Amino acid sequence: MLTMRGATKDMLQFLFGRKAQTAGFLSRLGRNQAANTLAIMAFALIPLIAVAGSAMDMARLYYVKSRLQQACDAGALAGRKFMTGQTLDSASTARANEFFNNNFRDGMFGAETTSFNPSVLSDGQVRGVAATTVPMTLSAVIGARPITLNVSCQAKLEIPNLDIMFVLDTTGSMGDTNPGDTVSKIAGLRTAVLSFYDTIEAAKRATTRVRYGFVPYSSTVNVGTLLRPEWLVDRWTYQSRVQNGSTPGGSTTRTTDNSYSGWKNTSGSVVTTTSSSRGESCPTPANENFSSPTVEKLISQDGTTKVYEQTQTINGTQYSSSFSGGLCTITKRVWNNYVQTRTRTEKPCTRNCTTTSNPTYSWIYKPVEFPVSGFKAVGTDGAVVGGVVTYPMFSDTQGDVTVTWNAANACIEERQTVRQTTYPSIPEDAYDMNIDMVPDPARPETQWKPFLPRLVYTRKGMNNWYYPDWPSNSNTQGLWNYYDNAACPTAARRLNGITRSDLNTYLNSLQPRGYTYHDIGFVWGARLLSKSGIFAGDNTSAPNGGDIDRHIIFMTDGGTDTRVGVYDAYGLSALDRRRTSTASTPSDSDQNTIVANRLGALCTEAKRKGMTVWVIAYGTSLSTMLSNCANEGKAFQANDAGALNDSFRNIATQIARLRVSK
Template sequence: MLGFAIVQRLLRDRAGNTFMIVAAAIAPLLALVGGGIDMGRTYISETRLQQACDAGVLAARKALGSQVVTTGAVPDEVSLAGNRFFNVNFRSGAYGSTDRTFTMTLESDYSISGKASANVPTTIMRVFGKNNVPVAVQCEAKLNFSNTDVMMVLDTTGSMNQTNSGDSQPKIAVLRQVVKNFHTQLEASKSPGVRIRYGFVPYSANVNVGYLLKSRWMADGWDYEGRVSVDTGKVETVTKYKYTYTYMSGAKTTLASYSASTCPGDTATWEMIAYGSGSGYEVWDTRVNGTTYSCANADPGVTVTGTSYSNYVYRTLKQQNGTETKQVYKWQYKPVTIDVSGFKDSDPDKPYVGGSVWVRMMGDPTPYPDYMSATFKGCIEERATYQITDYANVDLSKALDLDIDLVPDPSKPNTQWKPILHEISFLRAWKPTGGSWSKSPVTTTDNYMQASNYGLTACPSPAHKLAAMTSTEIASYVDNLKAEGNTYHDIGMIWGGRLLSPTGIFADENADINGSPTTRHLIFLTDGETAPLDLSYASYGVEPLSQRRWSSSSKFSLTQTVENRFTFACNEVKKKNITVWVIGFGTQMTDMLKNCAGDGHWFQADDASQLSKAFDKIAKSMGDLRIIK
């Protein structure tokens, strides 16, 4: 009973109750306050960890180059860059954390994803047995592209067959691979619904764009630096010859005929490999490789037949075979008007068809001139222009070649382009042993130099209009680039601008789509300085004879003329809101090239590795690098 009484007395006595209540509440209060403090630290740590993760994957994606395209592995320098930025933003032991981790993964779309984690120590919560709070974040960075057009103007002159110091392949082979990697990198980074198109303008002394042009943009006739036979009114007794052709070795195959939109250019090369002569005869062996084509108009397009040669060797025996009386002819070397209207499609809005014409310009004038075939291979002569003396005040009503948006008017032949016919260009008053130029006609029995017989009228690989292209299509195109000819930078820039401009001859194809703006980039790559040759038959004819943009009495040298026109054309391209990039591959960048591109837009690449890095930087600058997770 005594114990029960004590309890009742305690229940009735409330003195000290407050102390007991406070004592009982201290523990949960400490847990609440301590948890808030520790959670605040944890939140700050998690926020900072997220920022570090974002910084890491952004740096890694920015550093990601085309090496990953070919090897499938993230290069070491990419991992180093990502970890460096992560470490700077969340140092080891930050906020007292332990067990810090950061890993990056290359995703299938070439984005870089990351995971970061750390254990953040507690303070007051430690009393309750909670020593650490684990935090973990995820992040991902991707290079995104809007609608983009990329025009690559590529120097494919003969020097591209050379190999840079430190490389194991010729420059043209390196370029092929780098372009493939560049395409793969851009395609892997684009989002659904985004259009990326690619175009190409290989250039040397001229460009091969003829089959991209509408028939009505090409002239019906043109004056070529050729020759005609002139009857002297005399006759003479001359030796007759008999020709005998004998197969020696190799293969010749007739190809099945097929239909095409345009006539392909011949790829065959003819090489004399042996020669001999004796009393009353000459004999020589010729080796042929490649393919020759013949085309017949078949509206629409053409019917193509061809012959393929593989180390085909035949012998020609020229024997005296009596005499005959013939009229005596001489050659008159002068501009000769040739009708090329047959090269057009019957529909003026369809692409140029091309073909061949027969002209009487071959053989010896005595006893009798022979007919020869002149074939269009895709290269063109430029439209009207003039010899500019002040490039700060160019008259585009006269320099129609420098107006990159001007659409040809069939009623104004000066606005139209003309087909280059390589076989009928003769270097008037020039011989293999030398000579002097003659603007006036020259009548002689001499055979002056024919540009095509001396490698002075190279025609680059065909240009390619802007189009969405698969990796297979890109590979097929760049693997067929050939390197030959001299370096004329201006014609490459002019046609790169024409094919890329949204307001020029291809405005309907190059306009923005679906209300979304298109970013436009022109990548100009060269491996050498300007190197024109006055002997060449190119986009402005034979320069000393045609004298359309330059003559020996011009204010500027031919090299200066080409470079001044390049600079003017580059500025015209940039006026179209086109970003110009310039790469010097295995050559020193000149002020002309640097000024065309502008600061931050030119690169000097001395070898394959530096060229790859230049294209990587261009790709990154073209895209929008952002966090997507």
């Protein structure tokens, strides 16, 4: 480094020539006042350069450090946002570095050897440490060396009081597996909700209240045991049947008994194949040119014993199906001149030759009013617990029919609705779409009704909806025999705190079943969340006096899928027609349009009431219907379980108000 004296000498030699003698020059300078100004400037030049250079470099250092701090903050925030629970894994570390580098790159402002190291603290905060080296410019003239700058930062999630309502599609297709996944959709959903819970709970302060509610839905919802008894009707009409007389039984006596050998194949072939798929129904294809005629001939006789040979020839294609746990299996058998034989041995009857038959009943299939007040027993919290009611002389025997309605199957039919297709707004007399209306015990149209498949019958069949009352000797199937056509999801849960263990148990109870009626799930999610509805007493304020952020997280794996043969929240749609014209049997397409439009109106109403609506399309496209339901920027598409987990985590971090803590 040059000293000030050496620098002055060098400057004088530069100005006056290297052979000039310093002493002589100073003597002449003392006698020649005209040269004083130039000399003073020469002496002052070096300190002026040092001062100016230092000021400029100090400004550069300040600006670089400010940008470095901003980059550190961005990296820490990104790392915390993308963390899984309390773990800063490789993926979230990569995102932290990505955000840091986007805000401060090596070489900016001449900075060198820039570094950034994120880590996680014991309380879940992300801490970042950043450093960079800045070389000097003008200050280097006086020997200033490069300076290393160090900054640190911390980021954490902080949450307000939260009420979070999950409205979850648990229809039959949730038992399917998305392409690329190794677990079913319902398993992916369970994992994603637990991850969401972990993120929120990790950010919760001791004084903050966070409550979670759940509404699993398909064609109706299981909310009966959340209701007070005065909110349920005492009597209701179901598409059922009544006895219309009977034919007495009798006795018959047979004179012979028959025994058969097993069938043996003699020629031809049969090829059997099976195919399986997950879905919400399991229709059996019609047989194709299938026939199986049997001929019989006497081949021997010994006294009163006769032996006959039966020959059966089978041709054509035959189908059968089975449905279990959302999995439909179709079995196809192709018969080609398949010939089989067996023997029938006929002997005189010697014991138990008289058979007694039961009476044969006839029925009128029609709407029937039943008393249902027996399901309104009350628990210690004032809510309904359900009950067991016996209806005498109802089935195809003279035995009684016993119906149980409790937390396991306490689904409901909705209250009064309107018949229209579009919903630019919610009609005043559509009580089923009114989020906040409290039922009036004196007005049954404002009350809810028990969902009782055991009382509901088809008419001529699942594909023959004979509309008027139908007298018949036929004993048609009740709707409870159809797996998906009378589905009742897992019981909904009101807003409350929940442990991780209890949440895991609840999520494991969700089972895929039924068809997709979005409107019934959403309206009940909004009812349970509203601060001014049937649960206003619980939802208005938090114990700490703070504000409450209210969120609906609405997840579905498909578009609207209704069926007129389904017993749903509006009765047996093919016959009750509460939302469609009574002139003819509605089509599935008619109902789908109505449900989609009703969902749009309900989403608008929920947002108007201050609820934030988040939507996730899981393994399906994010349709306009679903996108419009959500608040701006709060709709997600998740094609697989990993993306679903990311979507829930993204929602959690946005709800939790990510911020820099240091």
